[in-house]
Amino acid sequence: MTKNSLKNGPDELGYYGEGESAMGGMAVGETLMPALHELNLAFEDAIKDKAFLDEFAYYCKHYIGRPSPLYYAENLSNKLGGAKILFKQEHLNHTGSHKITNSLFQVLLAKRMGKKNLICESGAGQHYSATAAVAAKFGIPLIGVMGEVDIKRVNQNIIKAKHYGAKLKAVPGTLKEAITDAIKTWITNPDYYYVCGSAVSSFPFPKIVQFAQSIIGREIREQCLEQEKKLPNMIIGCVGGGSNFIGSIHEFLDETSIKKIGVEAAETAALTHGTPNIMQGMKSYMLASSDGSKSLGGSSLGAGIQYFGVGPQHSYLKDQGAVTYTSATDKEILNAYKVVAQSEGISSALEPMAAAAEVLKQAKGKPKDFIIVLSLCGRGEKDLDTIEEHMGKDFE
Amino acid sequence: MSERLNKIFSKKTPKTKLVAYFVGCYPTFQISLDVIKEAIDNGVSILEVGFATSEASAEGKIIKTAHDHVLNNNDTLLDVIKLVKEIRNYNQDVGIILMGYIANLYKHPIPKFVEEITEAGADGCLVVDAPHELKEENILRNELNNKGLSLIKLVAPTTNETRLKEIIKISSGFLYQVNLSGVTGEKSAHQGDVNALIKNIRAITSLPVCSGFGIKTPSDAKDIAKTGCDAIVVGSTFVKYIQDNIDDKKLPQNVGKLIKSFTNELK
Numbered sequence: 097m098t099k100n101s102l103k104n105g106p107d108e109l110g111y112y113g114e115g116e117s118a119m120g121g122m123a124v125g126e127t128l129m130p131a132l133h134e135l136n137l138a139f140e141d142a143i144k145d146k147a148f149l150d151e152f153a154y155y156c157k158h159y160i161g162r163p164s165p166l167y168y169a170e171n172l173s174n175k176l177g178g179a180k181i182l183f184k185q186e187h188l189n190h191t192g193s194h195k196i197t198n199s200l201f202q203v204l205l206a207k208r209m210g211k212k213n214l215i216c217e218s219g220a221g222q223h224y225s226a227t228a229a230v231a232a233k234f235g236i237p238l239i240g241v242m243g244e245v246d247i248k249r250v251n252q253n254i255i256k257a258k259h260y261g262a263k264l265k266a267v268p269g270t271l272k273e274a275i276t277d278a279i280k281t282w283i284t285n286p287d288y289y290y291v292c293g294s295a296v297s298s299f300p301f302p303k304i305v306q307f308a309q310s311i312i313g314r315e316i317r318e319q320c321l322e323q324e325k326k327l328p329n330m331i332i333g334c335v336g337g338g339s340n341f342i343g344s345i346h347e348f349l350d351e352t353s354i355k356k357i358g359v360e361a362a363e364t365a366a367l368t369h370g371t372p373n374i375m376q377g378m379k380s381y382m383l384a385s386s387d388g389s390k391s392l393g394g395s396s397l398g399a400g401i402q403y404f405g406v407g408p409q410h411s412y413l414k415d416q417g418a419v420t421y422t423s424a425t426d427k428e429i430l431n432a433y434k435v436v437a438q439s440e441g442i443s444s445a446l447e448p449m450a451a452a453a454e455v456l457k458q459a460k461g462k463p464k465d466f467i468i469v470l471s472l473c474g475r476g477e478k479d480l481d482t483i484e485e486h487m488g489k490d491f492e
Numbered sequence: 493m494s495e496r497l498n499k500i501f502s503k504k505t506p507k508t509k510l511v512a513y514f515v516g517c518y519p520t521f522q523i524s525l526d527v528i529k530e531a532i533d534n535g536v537s538i539l540e541v542g543f544a545t546s547e548a549s550a551e552g553k554i555i556k557t558a559h560d561h562v563l564n565n566n567d568t569l570l571d572v573i574k575l576v577k578e579i580r581n582y583n584q585d586v587g588i589i590l591m592g593y594i595a596n597l598y599k600h601p602i603p604k605f606v607e608e609i610t611e612a613g614a615d616g617c618l619v620v621d622a623p624h625e626l627k628e629e630n631i632l633r634n635e636l637n638n639k640g641l642s643l644i645k646l647v648a649p650t651t652n653e654t655r656l657k658e659i660i661k662i663s664s665g666f667l668y669q670v671n672l673s674g675v676t677g678e679k680s681a682h683q684g685d686v687n688a689l690i691k692n693i694r695a696i697t698s699l700p701v702c703s704g705f706g707i708k709t710p711s712d713a714k715d716i717a718k719t720g721c722d723a724i725v726v727g728s729t730f731v732k733y734i735q736d737n738i739d740d741k742k743l744p745q746n747v748g749k750l751i752k753s754f755t756n757e758l759k
Contacts, residue, residue: 109625122625123594125550127648127673129623130655272547279549284674286650374594374628375547377621387568388599390546 110299219271220400221253223293294337298377309343363394445474513727530748535755538587580613616642677728681706
């Protein structure tokens with residue numbers, strides 16, 4: 097890595113970029129500051145330990161089922177009549193999303209640190225059920241915090257997590273409220289390990305989550321070179337906090353010829369409609385009242401991308417012009433779901449269908465050797481009720 | 493460094509050892525002002541006036557509910573600064589600290605905030621989620637220093653000795669010792685724990701120390717005041733009283749009586 101590489105992590109205080117426009121940092125109360133510094137040191141130490149990384153790699157392969165396939169969506173490509181579309185099949189991972197890779201990494205880190213209890217937050221419940229699975233596997237008790245609105249709509253993940261032995265703490269609201277409450281739960285128990293589920297919150301979480309999820313991009317490189325004899329021209333992924341997308345693109349950040357497009361939910365598009373603010377431990381683009389006091393939430397059908405903020409590294413990449421960020425409406429998401437389901441026989445989670453909606457726009461008119469990789473980061477089971485509700489109304 | 497805070501702590505103890513936290517503009521600007529005037533008349537030495545933020549990460553249910561109420565009323569940091577000005581007009585001796593989260597200050601923005609609170613007669617501010625690692629804390633501290641105001645820093649039970657020394661080095665006015673790991677208004681503080689925490693600080697500095705979190709009753713206050721701290725902070729108890737009696741016509745006077753029950757134990 098060179099000095100000016102976009103792949104260089106944040107500085108020692110967690111900032112991406114320099115001066116007053118830098119994003120990230122550490123904006124939490126004093127009670128958690130020692131825990132965050134301890135975590136950062138433990139992380140830096142662990143990633144120098146070959147035995148630790150080998151253990152992570154072992155369970156990635158045998159427990160999660162990595163690498164996830166890079167699948168040529170031939171029917172969809174033909175239907176759109178343009179670019180060659182490849183799905184990075186993260187939904188085929190154990191527990192059904194990309195989340196488990198980060199859960200595995202952080203629970204192994206917690207184990208290495210000798211932590212006896214885990215906390216996590218969740219929006220779509222994917223991070224909750226993934227962390228619950230790994231917590232069960234390594235025998236560490238977990239409390240998951242989720243919003244009541246989300247608990248109702250992603251019931252399957254809640255049931256699975258219960259079967260794995262995790263305890264659920266319900267708070268009014270959605271992912272935003274869950275994140276704030278997870279921090280409160282951690283303040284009350286600072287000796288617990290907080291398994292942050294996305295590339296958000298205070299340093300060092302954005303760095304840790306990016307590190308764990310960057311395996312996605314490394315696999316894309318290897319698989320694409322092997323299968324297609326070239327690298328992708330474009331990578332598209334959905335963005336809530338942004339863990340799946342940063343994991344997909346981090347490997348390629350210095351390769352400017354590869355276009356990267358992140359897609360947020362139109363109703364909570366922090367990078368398109370937000371401004372920099374400091375909440376939930378980080379400085380990043382957020383939707384908030386002009387005086388900064390109130391986070392603003394819209395609602396999206398995709399619980400995992402209904403988030404008023406975004407990970408600080410994405411804010412930095414936006415400011416650098418290194419990545420393009422756009423958004424998709426509920427209607428576009430449902431339409432993309434239908435197209436993918438009917439052309440490829442894949443019932444995807446709704447969140448990555450925000451990215452698929454952008455693929456539908458981008459693929460058309462592109463030459464046949466133009467490769468678009470879509471990160472398909474979750475499976476549809478959790479959303480079937482929501483989708484059924486809209487069947488016949490918003491689409492047939 | 494605030495001259496007024498200096499004066500408050502310059503005698504062996506302040507007038508009374510009570511620091512009272514109120515959510516500014518809760519339940520309304522006027523009632524909030526009337527309540528705070530009663531608090532002053534009943535012996536509070538320092539007021540912490542809170543401004544509301546939706547994602548306040550260290551607040552328990554009581555203060556969170558008050559914050560949401562203020563936000564729903566559209567009372568902003570500007571209104572709280574106006575409130576501070578009214579309080580200062582009413583009394584020139586009481587210490588006034590604005591207390592809240594960095595989001596509001598960042599958007600205000602910080603230099604304008606410092607200018608306005610100086611003009612309003614505040615003595616400093618305390619920002620819960622702005623540790624010295626945060627760039628905006630450095631900007632804020634610098635601006636406050638230039639105006640002779642104090643940035644009140646928190647010390648937690650989790651703060652180790654190295655960190656404690658760093659914090660003391662940049663503190664002025666007083667140190668806020670957080671008595672327990674938790675959010676506001678839930679757990680109770682234990683005298684033995686607080687004794688140990690205060691002793692650690694006293695070994696390093698002569699800076700005044702206010703002890704807060706987990707102090708709910710006058711008897712708690714009396715116990716914690718014996719730990720060697722210079723004052724104790726009570727917040728959720730007062731905010732809860734306001735919450736439970738929000739329609740009481742005599743709310744300010746009754747809060748005054750409640751304050752008196754604390755200050756009687758803290759002279």
